[in-house]
Amino acid sequence: MGSSILRLFHPYLEDERVSKIFADSTGMTLPAFDVPYFKYIDEDSEDEWSNPSQSSVEEDTVKSSLSNRYVVVAGTPEKILEHLLNDIHLEEGECKETDILLDDFLLTYTVFMTTSDLCHALLRQYCSQTHAEKQGVLKNSLYRKRKVLRIVSQWIYLYRTLLREDENTKLVFKNLYRCVLDDLFEYPSLEKDLKELQSLFRTPRRHTIDDCSPHKKNPTIFHQLSYRERWLQPKPYEAEEVFCRVYLTDHSYVSFRTKMSASAQDILHRVAEKLQQCENDLILVAVTSSEERRILQPDDVSIFKSLHPTTRIFVCRKDSNNCLSLTVENDETSQRAIQVLGMNTWHLANKLTNFDWDLFNCICEQELIYYTFRRGNTTANLDFLLQRCNEVQLWVTTEVLLCNQLSKRVQLVKKFIKVAAHCRALRNFNSFFAIIMGLNSAAVCRLSQTWEKLPGKFKKLFSELEHLTDPSLNHKAYRDAFKKMKPPKIPFMPLLLKDVTFIHEGNKTFLDNLVNFEKLHMIADTIRLLRHCRNNQTSMDGSQKGHQDVKTYIHHLHIIDNQQILFQLSHRLEPRT
Helix, strand or coil: CHHHCEEECCCCCCCHHHHHHHHHCCCCCCCCCCCCCCEEECCCCCCCCCCCCCCCHHHHHHHHHHCCCCCEEEECHHHHHHHHHHHCCCCCCCCHHHHHHHHHHHHHHHHCCCHHHHHHHHHHHHHCCCHHHHCCCHHHHHHHHHHHHHHHHHHHHHHHHHHHCCHHHHHHHHHHHHHHHHHCCCCCCHHHHHHHHHHHCCCCCCCCHHHCCCCCHHHHHHHHHHHHCHHHCCCCCCCCEEEEEEECCCCCEEEEEEECCCCHHHHHHHHHHHHCCCHHHEEEEEECCCCCEEEECCCCCCHHHHCCCCCEEEEEECCCCCCCCCCCCCHHHHCHHHHHHCCCHHHHHHHHHHHHHHHHHHCCHHHHHHHHCCCCCCCHHHHHHHHHHHHHHHHHHHHHHCCCCHHHHHHHHHHHHHHHHHHHHCCEHHHHHHHHHHHCCHHHHCCHHHHHCCCHHHHHHHHHHHHHCCCHHHHHHHHHHHHHCCCCCECCHHHHHHHHHHHHHHCCCEECCEEEHHHHHHHHHHHCHHHHHCCCCCCCHHHHCCCHHHHHHHHCCCCCCCHHHHHHHHHHHCCCC
């Protein structure tokens, strides 16, 4: 049956009969990558692997070139899980290939099965008995149970926060926990695995196996559960966070995270705090795409659910006669260039990098899977970092275009070039790309007088930095430079998402109703770059101290995201000739 088939890669398969079956198969579509040999593992099959020839130089070459190749090519979720349980080693690092397979499976399982399905499959595997175990071989039973717990531990480690938010998952883990406790007296060596499971969920252990006896086994178990199942109890639902933008009268905006259920009063309080103005003097106004306006009342709740996606929220003073004037000329905007020019470029780059690290460290690896495969799961942390990249780009453009004096505008461009160079030195390519793209925006590029006044050494530096953002040859310049840099480092996240998307769209997820696991391995291998980039991080407490004015400025960027207004500003600075 198709539901019980697993295809494995094997470099020494020489069975001509099997090769002929694959050659004659008309319904099979191979993936885009080169996989020269396959092997079918049927549910009841016990075929032996063929032995490699010791005298064949050619086969030795194949072995060396393919030793690091992937093992599982395609299969059903159940058979892949069984293959994992058969080949997994209890000690990490004993078999690198199996460890990678386990990591790939846990990173990408949401593509082909639900979390609930995996929970129940693991519970069944833990409680099931093989033929040898039915004959009384307890060692095999214990070994299999420990393998299941090894998978569960790794799964919880990767998905710690996400699994805790799923009530159905916690219920299944609760049942698994009880099963382990039931087995604890018969298999005392499960104590170590149980402690590891407890540490992952920070559940304190009040008793050990030494405290138990056959006569008080059940009472002790339930007494233990009363302390350890607190994390399994239903908790109040925590609303999903959203990225909120509140526009000012000059069409710049402030942004911050808030709950989807936030009220207008909550939003107004946050905005007044950021703008350092009295909350009682301000009001929030919702403006639709057709210019219809509605004042939001303080007791309006869940405003993000009731507003149309194209509606914008503005903040203005209550006593303003025309609270939403389209002009961008006022005393506040004229002082912004002076404020930026007074800041140290290294401090600006440091605070930008610290902010990006806060966002980058919050991203779960699984969010890239959800984002690429359009799953309904939340990708809030990833969205925040992508939004930040857009904000920094618009911030650079806005600041340059709001600077009316030519000499100061030239100084501002020089300052942004230096900040970009510092971001590269700090290995923060998220802000680096954003600054360069902001300077390369159409509204800034056309300011010929500004660029002509730029000193030659800054033009040369900008050209070198711009080369790293060159998209030719699939961003070869950036990829080569980024690969040479040691972690910790922040990648340009849009390009990483592009890589994952290309793998997804260029290869089928299912082949003959089997999961194309080679494709999922390539995706997981790309996503593991996040793990590599976060290595060797040191405490940033020292860099966080001081320069609070710069930190406040970086955290509350004022931005104009209306391209029409940006071009109006650009043409006002340097009209067409």
